[in-house]
Amino acid sequence: xxxxxxxxxxxxxxxxxxxxxxxxxxxxxxxxxxxxxxxxxxxxxxxxxxxxxxxxxxxxxxxxxxxxxxxxxxxxxxxxxxxxxxxxxxxxxxxxxxxxxxxxxxxxxxxxxxxxxxxxxxxxxxxxxxxxxxxxxxxxxxxxxxxxxxxxxxxxxxxxxxxxxxxxxxxxxxxxxxxxxxxxxxxxxxxxxxxxxxxxxxxxxxxxxxxxxxxxxxxxxxxxxxxxxxxxxxxxxxxxxxxxxxxxxxxxxxxxxxxxxxxxxxxxxxxxxxxxxxxxxxxxxxxxxxx
Amino acid sequence: xxxxxxxxxxxxxxxxxxxxxxxxxxxxxxxxxxxxxxxxxxxxxxxxxxxxxxxxxxxxxxxxxxxxxxxxxxxxxxxxxxxxxxxxxxxxxxxxxxxxxxxxxxxxxxxxxxxxxxxxxxxxxxxxxxxxxxxxxxxxxxxxxxxxxxxxxxxxxxxxxxxxxxxxxxxxxxxxxxxxxxxxxxxxxxxxxxxxxxxxxxxxxxxxxxxxxxxxxxxxxxxxxxxxxxxxxxxxxxxxxxxxxxxxxxxxxxxxxxxxxxxxxxxxxxxxxxxxxxxxxxxxxxxxxxx
Numbered sequence: 001x002x003x004x005x006x007x008x009x010x011x012x013x014x015x016x017x018x019x020x021x022x023x024x025x026x027x028x029x030x031x032x033x034x035x036x037x038x039x040x041x042x043x044x045x046x047x048x049x050x051x052x053x054x055x056x057x058x059x060x061x062x063x064x065x066x067x068x069x070x071x072x073x074x075x076x077x078x079x080x081x082x083x084x085x086x087x088x089x090x091x092x093x094x095x096x097x098x099x100x101x102x103x104x105x106x107x108x109x110x111x112x113x114x115x116x117x118x119x120x121x122x123x124x125x126x127x128x129x130x131x132x133x134x135x136x137x138x139x140x141x142x143x144x145x146x147x148x149x150x151x152x153x154x155x156x157x158x159x160x161x162x163x164x165x166x167x168x169x170x171x172x173x174x175x176x177x178x179x180x181x182x183x184x185x186x187x188x189x190x191x192x193x194x195x196x197x198x199x200x201x202x203x204x205x206x207x208x209x210x211x212x213x214x215x216x217x218x219x220x221x222x223x224x225x226x227x228x229x230x231x232x233x234x235x236x237x238x239x240x241x242x243x244x245x246x247x248x249x250x251x252x253x254x255x256x257x258x259x260x261x262x263x264x265x266x267x268x269x270x271x272x273x274x275x276x277x278x279x280x281x282x283x284x285x286x287x288x289x290x291x
Numbered sequence: 292x293x294x295x296x297x298x299x300x301x302x303x304x305x306x307x308x309x310x311x312x313x314x315x316x317x318x319x320x321x322x323x324x325x326x327x328x329x330x331x332x333x334x335x336x337x338x339x340x341x342x343x344x345x346x347x348x349x350x351x352x353x354x355x356x357x358x359x360x361x362x363x364x365x366x367x368x369x370x371x372x373x374x375x376x377x378x379x380x381x382x383x384x385x386x387x388x389x390x391x392x393x394x395x396x397x398x399x400x401x402x403x404x405x406x407x408x409x410x411x412x413x414x415x416x417x418x419x420x421x422x423x424x425x426x427x428x429x430x431x432x433x434x435x436x437x438x439x440x441x442x443x444x445x446x447x448x449x450x451x452x453x454x455x456x457x458x459x460x461x462x463x464x465x466x467x468x469x470x471x472x473x474x475x476x477x478x479x480x481x482x483x484x485x486x487x488x489x490x491x492x493x494x495x496x497x498x499x500x501x502x503x504x505x506x507x508x509x510x511x512x513x514x515x516x517x518x519x520x521x522x523x524x525x526x527x528x529x530x531x532x533x534x535x536x537x538x539x540x541x542x543x544x545x546x547x548x549x550x551x552x553x554x555x556x557x558x559x560x561x562x563x564x565x566x567x568x569x570x571x572x573x574x575x576x577x578x579x580x581x582x
Contacts, residue, residue, distance in 0.1 A: 008556035014465040015497045017534035018320045020541055020549050020579055021561045025316035029309045046366040075337040077368075077403075112368075113414075116407045123404075174305040206306045243308035250311055258311050265299035269568070270312045276567030277560070288311055 001036045003278040013041065026273070031249050032284035034277045048111035051079075052121060053145040054136040056128050061085050061104040061188060061200065063131040065181045068106065068204040070127045072177045076120050080109035081205030082152050085188075088159060088199040092151045095158035100151060106133075106204070107152055109145075152201065159199040159212055166197070166214040169226040173237035174208035174246030183240055187211055187233050194225050208246035234260070250288045258289060292327045294569040304332065317564070322540050323575035325568045339370075339402035343412060344436040345427040347419050352376050352395040352479060352491065354422040356472045359397065359495040361418045363468045367411050371400035372496030373443050376479075379450060379490040383442045386449035391442060397424075397495075398443055400436075443492065450490040450503060457488070457505040460517040464528035465499035465537030474531055478502055478524050485516050499537035525551070541579045549580060 001007055010023035027034055058064040064083055071078055083106055084092075090102045108124065110117045125136055139145045160168060175183045184200070191198045191213065202209025211233065213226035234244040234257050244257035259267055271291055274281075281291060292298055301314035318325055349355040355374055362369055374397055375383075381393045399415065401408045416427055430436045451459060466474045475491070482489045482504065493500025502524065504517035525535040525548050535541075535548035550558055562582055565572075572582060 002556070002560065006556045006559070008560055009554060010557055012529075012534045012552065013467045013532035014499075014528075014534040014537065015468070016465055016499065016537050018536050018538050018540045019534050019545075019552050020558065021321055021325075021564060022316045022319065023557060023560060025313045026564075028313065030312055034312075046364065048366065073337065075339065112407070113410055115410055116403070119404055119406055174307055176304045177306070208305075208307065237305075238303075241304035243303045243305040243310050245309050246305065246307050247309050249309045254310075261303065261310050263300060265293070265297045266301055266314060267311065268297070269293065269299055269314060272567050273312060273317075273564065276563050 001038055003035060003280065003283050007038075011041070029249065031251065031287050033274055033287050035283060048079075048117075050114040050117040051109065051111055051140075051145070052117050053107070053109045053139040053148050054121060054124075055100075055139075055148060056106050056108070056125075056136050057101050057134045058104045058106070058128070059132045062181060062185055063133065064104045064106050065184050065204060067124075067128045067131045067133055069177055069180060070130075071124055072205060074123070074127070076123055077112070078108055078120065078124065078205060079111040080107070081203075082107040083200065083202040083204040083209065084151060084155060085200040087162075087197075088155045088201055089151070091158035091162050091199060092154050095154055095161060096150055098147075098151055107148060155199065155201045156212070159214065162199075163197050163214045163216070165216070165218075167217045167223075169213040169215060169223070169230055170248070171211045171213075171230050171233050172208070172245045172248040173233055173242055174206060175237050175240045175242030177205075177207045179240040179242065180204060180207050180209075183233075183237060183242070184209060186236060187229075190229050190232060194229060196222060196225060196229075203246070206246065207242065231257075252287065255289055292329055294326060294571065294574050298329075302332070320540065322542065322578050324565055324578050326574060339408075341405040341408045342370075342400065342402055342431075342436070343408050344398070344400045344430040344439050345412060345415075346391075346430075346439060347397050347399070347416075347424045347427050348392050349395045349397070349419070349425075350423045353472060353476055354424065355395045355397050356475055356495060358415075358419045358422045358424055360468055360471060361421075362415055363496060365414070365418070367414055368403070369399060369411065369415065369496060370402040371398070372494075373398040374491065374493040374495040374500065375442060375446060376491040378453075378488075379446045379492055380442070382449035382453050382490060383445050386445055386452060387441055389438075389442055398439060446490070446492045447503070450505065453490075454488050454505045454507070456507070456509075458508045458514075460504040460506060460514070460521055461539070462502045462504075462521050462524050463499070463536045463539040464524055464533055465497060466528050466531045466533030468496075468498045470531040470533065471495060471498050471500075474524075474528060474533070475500060477527060478520075481520050481523060485520060487513060487516060487520075494537070497537065498533065522548075543578065546580055 110120045139148050197214040200211050215222040250258050377394050401411045430439050488505040491502050506513040541549050
């Protein structure tokens with residue numbers, strides 16, 4: 001629904017189209033600033049014949065990330081590859097009594113035919129071993145998989161509970177997969193030096209991770225430090241040709257980062273689009289950039 | 292480069308981003324009407340460990356298309372799946388002396404590990420047999436694959452030579468994969484009844500195909516018939532929730548189809564974008580829609 005109250009349908013059910021401008025992708029990610037999406041058509045995929053989930057523990061977060069880089073660069077079609085650092089595992093253990101070993105871990109899922117799933121897993125296990133990864137713990141039933149994913153799904157709330165009353169300053173950088181280790185290692189070093197409690201979860205197969213700074217809201221210096229580290233992390237991601245936000249969007253907090261990342265010319269184009277489609281600035285005003 | 296001569300960079304090297312509006316996808320497919328793309332960054336994939344190409348001949352075009360639908364709906368990760376109808380095969384045989392059997396055929400490519408490629412091929416062979424498909428002819432060396440793809444790459448020019456002096460009215464509809472057989476069968480029936488020479492090639496794994504009407508430019512009635520059939524084909528594609536153009540774009544010829552497909556409200560949005568980004572209408576004026 002446009003700012004003028006018109007209803008427009010964008011896209012079709014065809015797998016591809018080149019009929020005019022790609023309005024769908026213009027509106028997706030526009031954070032409600034161009035109009036309101038009231039109806040969605042989703043693309044469905046058949047359930048894979050076989051699904052396996054595995055957990056692998058590593059001696060360090062760097063080892064887990066190096067493994068991920070190799071997996072992706074070899075073209076293994078891994079369906080999910082999530083990183084939890086030791087702090088996160090400790091937090092979910094406390095929260096859900098999962099009894100997981102408290103070191104960096106990758107949570108992986110393989111989809112395909114039974115033979116292809118077995119082959120992917122064998123390849124990944126071999127790569128993991130090269131970086132000191134342990135033998136995989138397997139989950140092949142839906143129930144066992146759900147239990148494993150609990151660790152991932154409860155990570156944020158569990159981490160918050162490790163420091164009662166804290167607030168979380170969350171980051172969302174995404175970098176080319178080849179630069180992910182540099183990006184994470186430098187961020188870990190900085191936060192360790194600053195002495196602020198933190199945790200890391202990452203959709204590392206995409207080069208995307210979230211480092212959460214757990215700050216005490218009664219101590220303004222902690223917030224300042226967290227914001228400074230967050231800015232340093234974004235500057236590094238941009239230097240590595242990545243983005244300040246892989247999936248969370250710009251909103252209010254990252255407006256400065258957007259200009260650093262996209263440049264004035266691109267942000268000017270975005271402003272032009274906003275003014276043209278929403279001349280009275282009634283759609284989620286003030287978000288993404290100031291007009 | 293914008294209509295104002297500014298240089299904007301859109302996107303990053305990260306696999307995903309949600310930093311502001313998706314300018315990349317707004318410009319891709321805009322047919323030069325919003326600006327000029329002067330530099331591209333491409334995403335590279337590792338070469339697959341194994342690649343196999345196979346040809347399979349079918350008793351009818353319907354059998355080839357039904358096979359394709361099953362392959363896609365089963366989720367077989369086939370890398371390429373191209374259809375050539377008997378007319379096309381006849382044309383490339385004449386042009387390149389390929390000696391192929393002159394019936395509908397699928398040209399398929401499988402990528403992956405050796406085991407996964409073999410498994411995909413076995414699954415697809417089984418599906419093809421259910422619809423009367425013959426045993427696969429295989430090409431595993433790069434040279435043998437190139438020879439097979441010659442048939443596909445020379446299809447258009449070979450078909451033109453089957454009717455000296457002819458012009459081709461080409462179509463480009465794309466429909467949901469489940470509706471592809473209806474879409475192709477009805478189009479074949481109409482053109483056979485009209486008695487105009489034609490050929491069909493299709494990226495059928497996407498639900499996209501091209502039927503070329505080979506008309507004699509000295510006979511205006513043939514062009515009229517071809518345009519009428521082309522319009523009927525688009526109307527049918529839209530009724531099947533598809534698109535009038537899978538990949539060729541709107542240009543001048545399909546402007547009426549765009550309105551039928553996207554609706555007045557969506558085309559009005561596109562016009563607003565065009566006016567905002569190119570107020571003096573200097574970027575490829577007159578294409579996609581009249582402003």
